[in-house]
Amino acid sequence: MLRPAVRSQIKGIPMATAPIVPDRHPPVQRGWYKRNEIRLTPWLFLAPAMLFFAVYVIVPIGQSVWISFHEWDGLGEATWVGTANYDRLLGLGDQNMDRKFETSFWNNIRWLILYLLAIPMGLFIALFLNQTVTGIRVYKSLFFFPFVISQVVVGLVFSWFYLPREGLLNAILGLVGAGPINILGDPDMATYGIIAAGLWPQTAYCMILYLTGLNSVDPEQVEAARLDGAKGWRMLWYVVLPQLKPATFIAFVVTIIGALRSFDLISIMTNGGPFGSTRVLSFFMFEESLSEFGFRMGYGAAIAVVLFIIMLFFIAYFLWSMWRDEKEGR
Amino acid sequence: MRSIITTSFAAVVAAAIASGAIAQDDALSGELRITSDMSNPAPRAVIEGMVADFGAMHPDLDIELTIVDREAWKTQIRNALGANPPDVVNWYAANRMRPYVDAGLFADISDLWEEEQFAALESTKGALTLDDKQWGVPYTYYQWGVYYRADIFEELGLSEPTTWEEELANCQAIIDSGRKCYTIGTKFLWTAGGWFDYINSRTHGYDFHMQLARGEIPWTDDRVRETFANWRQLIDMGAFIDDHQTYSWQEALPFMLNGEATSYLMGNFAVAAMRDGGLTNDQLDFYQFPKINPDVAYAEDAPTDTFHMASGAQNPDAAREFLRYVTSADVQTRINAGDALGQLPINANASVDDDKFLQQGFEMLSNNATGGIMQFFDRDFEAEMASVGMEGLQEFMVFPDNLDDILMRLEETRQRIYQ
Incomplete structure (x- = not known):
């Protein structure tokens, strides 16, 4: 379709004589919206998201x-x-x-560093499960299971696991002759105990990301690398991992975010204790402003x-x- | 449930005839909205029964009852009172009222307390007074004390201790028999507050304890250290169960039920759980926390649970009438009975259930608590002081050597809060 200006130029050619047939297609003056449609449409689609983002996040x-x-x-x-x-x-x-802040800050750092272990662990399990064996789907879903259950349940299960007397952990330690330990009651160990609990579902999450990533690894490249004599670690490092880069990036993002918002596990497993040694910044914030004694x-x-x-x-x-x-x- | 309501009906008719204060001339109408934290099974039946009763007395009144989980209510009350508040809410006495009183969310009901009927509640008037005004009414309270395994005491030939020396001697005998003296679960901190309340008030008296609660005495004071030194005697003996920082108070119960620990310093609400756990009345008994300083009068922890009228109440007449209703002698007798709350009524004219623990507790609080009645650590102390304080108490129970550091921390907090 021609733009109106062009059209009038064309029409302008027989301008010398008056039109015999009345112009049944007069130039339509299109509305402002129509003229700017291409530029406006993306903003219209973005508008609801931007509005809610502004109201619920920015403000x-x-x-x-x-x-x-x-x-x-x-x-x-x-x-x-x-x-x-x-x-x-x-x-x-x-x-x-504020000493509570100091403790919380360093605990946050511990979370950030140790939580990243979920990425290599998830990759490992994904590589291990990425094969065609009968019933592999069942194994995959079993490994994925901890991510599906609620963090609160994970916290409860692990706090029972760690129980000083009845807990499974101490039963196992007892078998090898190691003394009973009370992980969640010891201010030096409690945070690590909670991080270990958090790694369980987080590893499953990273595993599923890598499993989907592994589907898109180009078999021809793997084949070519194999012909060039690459195998084992070198194959993983130089051929497979670079192709998994998008998955690694997402796994990194979700793990960092997960580490920084660690709250539910702490609340369930130790309630910030013993004597506040497992606080992180988000829990500290909740405690100061919203908890029972927080005003x-x-x-x-x-x-x-x-x-x-x-x-x-x-x-x-x-x-x-x-x-x-x-x-x-x- | 049904039987509670029907028996209540009969009682209400009697009560309505007997007391003129309840059967007022002008009928109440409109809507009365009550939000309650009485969410455990027995308390829930009680509040539902009360609402049914009250509704039967005032047929034109439309009562809307909302029951919130007791723990959740501790944080939800702020939002509930903020916008479009209910008329009547549950809460706790003493300093726990402070934020809502200061923010003007609780209604001043001093005029109610002037009424004749309220003279019978004199004993708790102080706990409901802030800034010389009254902000709520009590409906129940319960004693604290040492619940112990009478059968184990008998086996070891021990008797209820009344002095600190006897207490320590008893404890030594219990430890020698391969048990722990006390079970306790400090995961949620407040249980340690009970121990501090008792040892501190027995060492220096009620007045000193309340001065400390009001922030008038530094935590680094030598008298406070004395309190901790007394406490430490028990800790060093190994009187408390191990790993108590990992348990809630309920999770600490099995130690007593299995006989691994002989006693529990607790509120009377623990009795129901102990009975459910299989202890019979012959196995379970109660004694008042022993004297430490012989010159100090007994002060007792007896936390009071309360009803309050919101300052934004839409139906203040009905709300006031409901507060009169819950404080009347008959209602308090009924709701505190052994088959209902199983606690003590506040109203002096109410009668106490003949349960042995309620009788002992009532006797103790009426005649043997001349020092004063404490509301409990987390209700007497300012909120932030209480939370920092209880954390310090828990740490002390696990690492008594950290005392200096703990006291410094508490003192820093005190100076900031009560500046």
Whole structure:
């Protein structure tokens, strides 16, 4: 279809004589929307998502930051205290750093590092299960099972497993003659005990990501590599893993996010204890602002902001690498 | 359930005739909304029975009852009171009311307390008073004390201790027999608060304990250290079960049921669980926490559960009438009976069920708690102080050597909160 301007030019040629036949197709002046359709449509499709993202994500972030400069019990009036919450939390000025924050921060780091073990473990199980044997689907679903059950159930199962007297762990240790240990009651071990529980479903998650990734590994490349004499580790490292890069990226993202939001397992297994040694920042925030004795919304918000800044590093990295991939893809 | 309601009907008719205060002339109408945390089976039957009763007394009144899980209510009450609040809610006495009183969410009902009927509730008036006004009414309370295995005491030839020396001697004998003196589960921290309440108030008295609760005494005070030193005597003997930081109070019960530990410092609500666990009345008995400092009068933990009217109540007349109803002698007798809540009524004119533990507890609180009645660590202390404090108490019970560090931490918190 010709644009109106072009059309009038064509019509303009016999302009000298008046038209004999009345023009039955007068130039249609199209609406503003029609003219901008191509540019507008994507925004229209994005609008609902952007609206909800703004209302439920962007605005609350702003509100959290705002609340973190106040002292507020969540019920009455909030009083402006400036950076006092941050001073106390991070030990700025003449104050000591809040020890609960210190513990929570280092526990978060432990979670971040150890939780990443889920990626190699998931890869390993995926490689192991990526074969055609009778009933392999059953084995796969058994390995996937922990990811399907709720974190609360995982927490309960593991806390029974760790029980100091009746627990299976101590029964096994007893068989090999090792003394009974109370993992969740020992401030030095409890966090590792919870991370181990968290790794169980997380490994299953990474496994399923790699299993789908392995389906798309190009068999011709594997064949070619085999002809070139590659096998074992070298095959895995130089031929298979590079092709699994998208799966690795997603596994990395979900594991990091999972580590930073670890909350339910801690709440179920130790309730932050013994003596607060298993707190992480998200649990600490909940405890300060929303729990039974928590009426310190401002302080809780300050913790949330710090956690957000930590997460921002990872988010920035993810966005950057996604952007880079998109650019390469073009 | 049905039988509770029908018997209640009869009682209500009698009560309505007997007491003029309840049968008021102007009939209540409209809607009365009650949100309750009485979610366990027995308390749920009680609140449902009360609502049915009250509804029968006021036929024009439309009562809407919402029952929230007891633990969940501790965090949900804030939202519930915030927007479009119910008329009547459940909560706890003493400092636990503070945030809602300060925020103006609980209604001031001092005028109700002026009424004649409320004279019978005098004993708990203090616990419901903040800033010289009353903010709620009590419906039940229960004693704390040492529940012990009478059969094991008999086997070892022990008797109920009344002094700290006897207590320590008893405990030594129990440990020598290969058992632990006390079971306790401190995973949720508050159980350790009970021990602190008792040892501190027995060492220095009620007034000192309450001063500490109000933040008037530093945690690093030598008298506080004395309290911990007394506590430590038991810890060093190995009086408490191992790994208690991993258990809830219910998970710590089997130790007592199997006879691996002989006693439990607990509230009277534990009796039902112990009986369910198979202990008979002959095996189970109760004694008051022994004296430590002979010059100090007994003070007892007796937490009070309460009803409050929200300041945003839509039907304040009905709400007030309901508060009068739950505090009346007949209702308190009935709801605290052994087959209902199994606890103690507040109203002095109510009668106590003839259960042996309720009778002993009532006797103890009426005649042998001259020092004063404590509401419990987490209700007497300010909320943040309580949570930091109980964590410190748990740590002390596991690592008593960390005491200096713990006290420093608590002191830092105290100075910040009560500045």
